[in-house]
Amino acid sequence: MHPWDVIIIGAGAAGMMCAIEAGKRDRKVLLLDHAKAPGEKIRISGGGRCNFTNLDTSPKAFLSQNPRFCISALSRFTQHDFIALVNRYGIAWHEKTLGQLFCDSSSRQIIDMLVTEMRKADVTLRLQTSPSDVARTDTGFRLSLPEGEVSCSSLVIATGGKSIPKMGATGFAYELAARFGLRLVETRPGLVPLTFDPAMLQRLAPLAGVAVEAEVSCGKQSFREAMLFTHRGISGPAILQISSYWREGQEIRISMTPDIDIFDALRRARAENGRQNLKTALASLLPRALAEIIADGTAGNIADMPDRELRRISDAVSSWRIKPVGSEGYRTAEVTLGGVDTRDLNSRTMEANGVPGLYVIGEAVDVTGWLGGYNFQWAWSSGWSAGQAT
Ligand code: FAD
Incomplete structure (x- = not known):
């Protein structure tokens, strides 16, 4: 016994x-x-x-x-x-x-x-x-x-x-x-923030702290929840969820405006008020800091931007493809x-x-x-x- x-x-x-x-x-x-x-x-x-x-x-x-x-x-x-x-x-x-x-x-x-x-x-x-x-x-x-x-x-x-x-x-x-x-x-x-390489981090530095409702996909899996830019990469529920499906070397796709057809919205903005610049037009659809990063490098009025250019911008917002370099590891992983x-x-x-x-x-x-x-x-x-x- x-x-x-x-x-x-x-x-x-x-x-x-x-x-x-x-x-x-x-x-x-x-x-x-x-x-x-x-x-x-x-x-x-x-x-x-x-x-x-x-x-x-x-x-x-x-x-x-x-x-x-x-x-x-x-x-x-x-x-x-x-x-x-x-x-x-x-x-x-x-x-x-x-x-x-x-x-x-x-x-x-x-x-x-x-x-x-x-x-x-x-x-x-x-x-x-x-x-x-x-x-x-x-x-x-x-x-x-x-x-x-x-x-x-x-x-x-x-x-x-x-x-x-x-x-x-x-x-x-x-x-x-x-x-x-x-x-x-x-x-x-698993359920862990994902990290970016130093060059990407430098480019996205002004976004640290910005949150958006996003649809995030990896392979066939996708989640729609909040996403947060951090000093090391991206986090928030949508990213934690997808991190469990993500493997090193894989790309993830992010739509930062899952409810809005950005291409359509920009075309409308161009028709209704073509004298605004792209940053202003985007800022009515996205957090300002994000609009600034996406519009960076574009000049002039939106009226002068052809559909091809608006499509490129809309893709950057609605199907951003990014390869994280890693995750924050067991230090912060929930599981x-x-x-x-x-x-x-x-x-x-x-x-x-x-x-x-x-x-x-x-x-x-x-x-x-x-x-x-x-x-x-x-x-x-x-x-x-x-x-x-x-
Ligand atoms: P644990 O709860 O981890 O328990 C294991 C136990 O074993 C611990 O008490 C530990 O001290 C003990 N132990 C480990 N090694 C030894 C050893 N060598 N000798 C003796 N004892 C040992 N899940 C949710 O569903 N909802 C949430 O809100 C949620 N929030 C979370 C927040 C954080 C910050 C973290 C880290 C996780 C969260 N999780 C959440 C996940 C959840 O906590 C775990 O999935 C769950 O606790 C697993 O339960 P478990 O009993 O298997 O292990």
Whole structure:
């Protein structure tokens, strides 16, 4: 007999949800984390208000080598199940935009709710500790902690991805999974600002801080949300979304006026008031700083500009093609793409196919959501599913 039925490494969103569910099933659960407090990423998420789920959660909002892997967990514990839990605790929330649900007050309410649920389910939470070694035994697993050895029959890896190392993110999940023979899908930063080369940055320097509503595409994927010029390149929700699909060397296409046919608008401006210059005409359609950059180098009245020239200008606004040189990396990325290969996990229970009793949940798995509450929903759903099986 093991002193613990279940040991979960990582007291983030997925680990806490798994602990609650396993505890409710009368399993003796030990939850470990090297941080000082549980749910640190929940605390800082959504600007301190935690975008805890998305009303429109569906598998199409997730990236994975196997896009079908997430279906089972997402349908067993849905966004509506999590909303019901939040409602039971009387936590006030609102839909900000595009189905994204945020706490009215503070993300701490979500952490407090999970901690209370863990207490009710008799989960033991041990902070500021981490195993230096994990070994398989005949009947389960043995972990070496600074305070001594502990053993269990089920071990859950819930240590998340590599994003924001300053907050304690590590590659621990991948190393441990690999040690148990699980395959890994290459990891890379996702939901991350993209950067430009120095020449482009110099040209676009006056735009730092300018935001537009944009339609941004890469390959077949596109998103329509706000985009922001920064001192290093571009950011804002539309760019974070497309960054998860973008690979180095690829071009992205940006329409900075998705609702306006700029060519048409400029022709109208030319017909109605041909004595204005291009900058003035563009400034009625775009932020002034952007109009100035686009009109830079053009002279004279718009009346003197042929259709060909207006078309060139309209293309620069509506289908700007740009090759970012890179991304801001894990330092600022909200998530880690890739991770433990879903081919080696059971999609219903998250148990490793070749290692009975070993489970991987949350961001450590090769399932990554769009911006907008999808990543927490994956953490809740995958954690809940493992919690029923451990
Ligand atoms: P985590 O929440 O990262 O938890 C992993 C835990 O494991 C941590 O507590 C960590 O301390 C612990 N750990 C790591 N290594 C070790 C180790 N070696 N030993 C012991 N413990 C260890 N998603 C949304 O859906 N909505 C949002 O509003 C949102 N906002 C975000 C804002 C920011 C700034 C960031 C960085 C991310 C945001 N995300 C958001 C993404 C979301 O936070 C993650 O997808 C989610 O937290 C993943 O849950 P997880 O439990 O798998 O991992």
